[in-house]
Amino acid sequence: MRFVAGFIALFSVLSTTFLYFATLDTASELSPQGCRMSYMWPSYVLQADFDVAWTPLAKRYSLWLYREVDGHGNGWEPTHVKNGAPVLFIPGNAGSSRQVRSIASSATTQYYDAPYSVAPEFKARSLKPLDFFAVEFNEDLSAFHGPTVEAQTAYASHAIAYILSLYPPGTSIIVMGHSMGGIVATALLPSPNISAIITMSTPHTLPPARFDARIDTVYDRAQRTLAADPMPILSLCGGATDMMIPSEGCVLPAPRAGPAAPFRRTVFSSALEGAWTGVGHQEMVWCHQVRWRVARAALELGAGASPAARGAILDRWLRDGHALPPLRDAGVPAGLAVGAEVLPAEMPLVLKHPRGARTYLLPIPAARSATMVLFVSQGSIAPVAPQKPLALTAAVFLCDDKADGEVRCSPFLPSVLKLLPSTIPGRPFPIAKEGADESEGVVLYEAKVPSGSTPRWVGVRMEHGQGEGWITGGIVNDEPRVSDIGTLALLFSPVSVSMPDMGGLRARFEFPNLLSNALVVYRVTPRQRVSDKPCPDPLLAPLLMYTSHSSETHYFPLTVMPSHRILLHTHGAAPHIRADPAFQPGLRFTVYSSGSLGCNSDLVGLDLSIDWPATLGRWASRYFTALPSWATGVVAVILFQAWGVSDNAAPMPTVATSLTTFLGKPLQRLLLCSIALSMVPLPESFYLGNAGEPLLSLIAPLMLLIASGFVCVSWWLLQILIWPLGKLRTLGGFRRRREEISVHRSTAVSMGLIFLLIFLVVPWQVAFLGCWLIHLYNCALAQAHVAQLAAVPETVAVPLLRRPEGWMVAEEPRRPASPPYVAGNHNHGMHVLLLMTWLLPLAAPVLVVWVRTLAVAGLTTPFDGDHFFLGVAPFLVLVDFGSWTNGPLFEMQSFESRISVRWAFAALAAAAFLLGSRKAYFVFDVAKVTVGLVVLIRVGPRYWGRASWSPALRP
Numbered sequence: 001m002r003f004v005a006g007f008i009a010l011f012s013v014l015s016t017t018f019l020y021f022a023t024l025d026t027a028s029e030l031s032p033q034g035c036r037m038s039y040m041w042p043s044y045v046l047q048a049d050f051d052v053a054w055t056p057l058a059k060r061y062s063l064w065l066y067r068e069v070d071g072h073g074n075g076w077e078p079t080h081v082k083n084g085a086p087v088l089f090i091p092g093n094a095g096s097s098r099q100v101r102s103i104a105s106s107a108t109t110q111y112y113d114a115p116y117s118v119a120p121e122f123k124a125r126s127l128k129p130l131d132f133f134a135v136e137f138n139e140d141l142s143a144f145h146g147p148t149v150e151a152q153t154a155y156a157s158h159a160i161a162y163i164l165s166l167y168p169p170g171t172s173i174i175v176m177g178h179s180m181g182g183i184v185a186t187a188l189l190p191s192p193n194i195s196a197i198i199t200m201s202t203p204h205t206l207p208p209a210r211f212d213a214r215i216d217t218v219y220d221r222a223q224r225t226l227a228a229d230p231m232p233i234l235s236l237c238g239g240a241t242d243m244m245i246p247s248e249g250c251v252l253p254a255p256r257a258g259p260a261a262p263f264r265r266t267v268f269s270s271a272l273e274g275a276w277t278g279v280g281h282q283e284m285v286w287c288h289q290v291r292w293r294v295a296r297a298a299l300e301l302g303a304g305a306s307p308a309a310r311g312a313i314l315d316r317w318l319r320d321g322h323a324l325p326p327l328r329d330a331g332v333p334a335g336l337a338v339g340a341e342v343l344p345a346e347m348p349l350v351l352k353h354p355r356g357a358r359t360y361l362l363p364i365p366a367a368r369s370a371t372m373v374l375f376v377s378q379g380s381i382a383p384v385a386p387q388k389p390l391a392l393t394a395a396v397f398l399c400d401d402k403a404d405g406e407v408r409c410s411p412f413l414p415s416v417l418k419l420l421p422s423t424i425p426g427r428p429f430p431i432a433k434e435g436a437d438e439s440e441g442v443v444l445y446e447a448k449v450p451s452g453s454t455p456r457w458v459g460v461r462m463e464h465g466q467g468e469g470w471i472t473g474g475i476v477n478d479e480p481r482v483s484d485i486g487t488l489a490l491l492f493s494p495v496s497v498s499m500p501d502m503g504g505l506r507a508r509f510e511f512p513n514l515l516s517n518a519l520v521v522y523r524v525t526p527r528q529r530v531s532d533k534p535c536p537d538p539l540l541a542p543l544l545m546y547t548s549h550s551s552e553t554h555y556f557p558l559t560v561m562p563s564h565r566i567l568l569h570t571h572g573a574a575p576h577i578r579a580d581p582a583f584q585p586g587l588r589f590t591v592y593s594s595g596s597l598g599c600n601s602d603l604v605g606l607d608l609s610i611d612w613p614a615t616l617g618r619w620a621s622r623y624f625t626a627l628p629s630w631a632t633g634v635v636a637v638i639l640f641q642a643w644g645v646s647d648n649a650a651p652m653p654t655v656a657t658s659l660t661t662f663l664g665k666p667l668q669r670l671l672l673c674s675i676a677l678s679m680v681p682l683p684e685s686f687y688l689g690n691a692g693e694p695l696l697s698l699i700a701p702l703m704l705l706i707a708s709g710f711v712c713v714s715w716w717l718l719q720i721l722i723w724p725l726g727k728l729r730t731l732g733g734f735r736r737r738r739e740e741i742s743v744h745r746s747t748a749v750s751m752g753l754i755f756l757l758i759f760l761v762v763p764w765q766v767a768f769l770g771c772w773l774i775h776l777y778n779c780a781l782a783q784a785h786v787a788q789l790a791a792v793p794e795t796v797a798v799p800l801l802r803r804p805e806g807w808m809v810a811e812e813p814r815r816p817a818s819p820p821y822v823a824g825n826h827n828h829g830m831h832v833l834l835l836m837t838w839l840l841p842l843a844a845p846v847l848v849v850w851v852r853t854l855a856v857a858g859l860t861t862p863f864d865g866d867h868f869f870l871g872v873a874p875f876l877v878l879v880d881f882g883s884w885t886n887g888p889l890f891e892m893q894s895f896e897s898r899i900s901v902r903w904a905f906a907a908l909a910a911a912a913f914l915l916g917s918r919k920a921y922f923v924f925d926v927a928k929v930t931v932g933l934v935v936l937i938r939v940g941p942r943y944w945g946r947a948s949w950s951p952a953l954r955p
Contacts, residue, residue: 004663005712012709015702022617023243030521030567030614031240031270031278031554034430035287040105041069042098045079047133047162055158057151060857063159064097066132068108076108076115077129084131085302086163086171090156092179092202093143097134099178102286104132107295127302130174130295133163138856142180143207144845146214148853149180153187160193174298177202178285179244182235186222189229196232196301196310198294198318201242201284204235206249206576209625211845212866213921226253232263232311234297234318236290239268239552240569241278246622248518248574251551263311268571271320271553273419274387274438277430289435293317321418322550325383329411330395336461337361337399337407348474348505349374350594352539354392354465361399361407361457362475364449372396372412372458373505374445374473375540375594377422381445384417387438391464394471396445400455409459416446420592423557425541428564442540444592446506449475470539472594473505480508480588487515487610487695494609496527505593511608512586516548518574519618519696522587523611524566526558529604539594542603546589548572550582558591558603567614575622576689576918619699623688628841629916629923630707631714635835636909636930637670638662638711642831643902647892652824655715655831667708674700674913686914714837718776725777726784754876758869765847767872772836775879779833782826789822825889829882835927836875842924871925874932881939890938901937904930 027033047063068076077084087107089100107130113119118129135156142148164171172195177185182202188194204226207215226233237250251266269279275289284290297317304310312326319325340359343349349360364370379385379392397409419441423429430436449458462471477500485495500507514522524544542558548570556566572583593603638658646652653661677687678697688703690696758767846866882889892900911926935943 002660005659008663008705008709009712009716010709012706012713015706016710019616019620022613023620024617026614026617026621027241027243027278027280029565030569030617032428032430032432033241033280033283033287034277034432034435035279035283036289036433036435038102038106038286038288038291040101041071042101042105043067043069043073043075044097044134050159050162054162055155057155057158061138061152061155062097062136063162064134064136066100066104066134068105070115074115076112078116081131081166082168083128085128086167086173087130087132087298088156088160088163088173088175089132089134090152090175090177090181090184091134091137092177092181093141093208094139095137095178095181096139097136099285100132100134102291103176103295103298104130106288106292107132107299110292110296111299122299125303127299130298133159135159139852140856141845141849141852142184144209144211144215145849146212146216146218148849149183149187149215149218152181152184156184157188157191160188160191164193174198174301176200176294176298179203179281180208183218183222186226186233187218189225189231191231194231195304196234196314198234198236198297198314200236200290200294201238201245201250201279201281202235203245203249204252206246208245208249209845210919211842211921213919213925214866216919223253226264227256228262230260230262230307232307232314233265234263234314235266236272236284236294236318237266237268237551238279238281238284239270239571242281242284243621244281246518246571246574248571248577251549251571254580263307263314265311265314265318266551267318267320268549268552270555271322271547271551273319273321274436274441276421276555277435289438292438320551320553321416322547322553324414324417327413327417328383330382332397332409332411333461336397336409337459340407340459342457346474349460349472350539351462351465351471353467354462354469354471355467356465357461357463360460360462362460362473363457364455364475366452369451369478370449370475371478371506372445372447372449372473373476373592374460374471375420375505375592376443376445376469376471377539378439378441378469379443379471381414381417381443384419384443386419386441389439390469391466392469392471393463394443394445395461395463396447397459397461398450398455399457399459407457412447412458414445414447416444418444420444420540420543420545421555423541423543423555425557425559427557428560429555429557445473448478470594472539476506480510482510482512484513485511485608486513487520490514490522490608490610491695494525494607496605496607498605499591499603507591508588509590509606510586510588514587515693515695516570516573516583516585516587517690517693517696518569518571519615519622519690519699520569521611521614521618522568523609523614524556524568524589525607525609526560526566526603527605527607529602540592542591542593544589544591550580558606565611565614567611569614569618573691576684578684579691619702623699623703623917625920626688626703626917627707627710628838629912629920630703631711632835632838632842632923632927633909633912633916634662634704634707634711635838636905636912637666639831639835640902640905640909641666642827643890643900643905646824646828646890647896647900647902652827652831654827655834658831659712659715663708663712667704670704671701674704685918688917711834711838715834718833718837721776722780722783725780726787751876751880755869755873758872759867763846763850763866764869764872765843765866766850767869768836768843768875769840769847771872771875771879772833772840775829775833775836775882778879778883779826779829782829786823786826821888825882825885828889832878832882839924839927842920871928874928874935877935877943878931878939881935881943885942887942890934891942893937893941896937901933904933 045065050063052058091099111122111129137152140148160173172193174196175185175194176198178200182199185197207219235252237247239247252264255262255264269275279287297314300313301310304313340361342361345363376394378390380389381394396412398412399407399409402408421436422440422442544556544558546568547553549572573579642653642658675697678700679692679694681692758764908926908930912923916923
């Protein structure tokens, strides 16, 4: 069985290594990043007047004002702030106030075209420049600690009051938050002083780490506020490129329904018009394509007089194309159809380098469902256009003959009006470190053509052509290509679908039976025709548009190098997320092209398969925090079995024996149970939160094997650590001796002091760490002592003696036999050490927060930790009792014949497996109760009773 343990341990290490690199691969392959670097000349002005008179937290945090300077240190704007509009930037977990510089610099250089010179587009308007303030939280680890978020919220609230005191009465402030700073921003609500909130890479729905129960309190309060508060809020998400948070948690919860519903918008950067790129967690604040739009939206918010108006401004400058923009009815130009060119049926409109103005009429087919599709490159279809468009414009109308023979037209409102990226054939999109330019883009227009005999034509009016850009469009078949292939079928082989004639401009594909989940990634492989006479370069090369979520769209050029993977994923359905009732399952995507212009397209089909490296990377990124919880569950099962042996009057097995036993039939049964439970549609809060999808049932046994292997590895590491500590027992300075008469008194005093220290100063996690260190040392001493007793024989031979009956060997006692409970107590202690070792990762995050707070802020403010000393008391009592007891460590009580306290370990295992992947802190809470029951029932009656020091345990 040692071979089995080694094999599972090696499997865990190799699997974790592979999953780690698969996770890193998703950042570059799943949603590539094409951010351009932003540059600035920053300077920061400390707001020294914001001191303890405003808030006692001023000793711990600080507030800064950003000002742009030139290369010589000269400012772009005045140092006073009364003439501007205030903005407060809130950094996130381990963030810095310096992160404000990219957005603040862009706002300054957009408003001013030179130092102290307002840009012409702002000069004639009443908009004010922006004064960016940023709070400095000294890189607090707010993601792990609810009270830290609450302290930051309190400081930010006072900072807003101070900032507004510098401005005329009635001034409101825009709040921006990055990462956990967005949670702080929404926690400021309700507030009459805030005009709008923009969050960036903020985990609104799911906390990134649940190692502290109070973080759930913060989130629950924020959810209630977001559901009802009228504040306009926009959430920018980086998508799969963001490796810090699961992007499905970045989606804002749906507000209350009704005509007065507050503005809530989630925009993924891959869908953000003009950006079209995945954005990493830290890059979100400096990615140029994003930061200038955020800055421009903030500049324009000054013109919004109401929440609805401010929401419309956010929608304009941070647009993802999923909703139609506000359409203006410009009427029908006089004589629109005069001199119009009527195109033959089924012939697309193709205008290369158009000039002047002209109207084209496209005949509507009478016998089929059809859609009008129109592309305009670098021009506009009002009101959608690139940031710096050409003069070229296009408009679409429905036209028909009237009784007088005149062609009459009316505006044809679109169902889709958005900006598509203009890709470069043969190159990936987006291009790394380049991305898209503000003036790039192709406007897409789509509208369902009415069926029947009227109207007869779709009219396209082109104006202001100057020989630049192009226009192409036509009426295409509206029927999608539908495949009933299921996800399980893709496990064995890919599925191939053929392309229709791309002269039709658009082809839709639907796979309604495929699983659409954040844990599954599909791969699309284009199939190209090999030909000696390839088609000429199209105006718009085949472009796959995949809308996986109501806020997320990805664009993939299909004419790229073969080594480039086209990966389709979603954040619509995900672990521990309640599915949106409006979410449409399945896989759907659309391929757009300008057509082949007279020849068959080189793209003849697509192959669809599951991309397993990316899929496994998604598994790892969603469940890596569950590993300590599941490992704790494995140790709880091992303890349950080992106690079952000792409760039957057999010697307590060693940890090695317990591990060997567990890796046999118990692990096999657990693996089968894990698969069966994965197929049960449990609520999203339980187990793996995957709603019982059969394909995802492979995750549970994989996690269980990895957790079991790491338990084996941890035991071997503990053995390596214990060996040198055991050698210290030979040094007299490390020998612990107690007198019987002083046991009760010293125990009471020391335990009382520890409890008082936890209650007043340190969080209980510090006491638990100290408890683990003491128990580790005690186990090392006990192991060395047990080994010494085992090495010395019970008797020793003496020289041959002459007796009348002959020579014989005599024996005399060398030492008395050791008490039978000595080895058992040591084995019990080692099992407890293994359990405490895997509880350490669950307590470590808050412990790290405490250490960092002390290192950065010192004792300026009390650390608001968890001071419930009774939570750690069972561990302290157990470790203390095990260090001096002169009898069995755990004595079974008579009433346990009906139900043994060892079943508490089974409850701990159940809690670890069922809730550990979502609420890690709950596993530790159950562990406290479990150890508390053990101490209360099996240790308590003797702890304050006839306790005495046992020389058999400590020399």
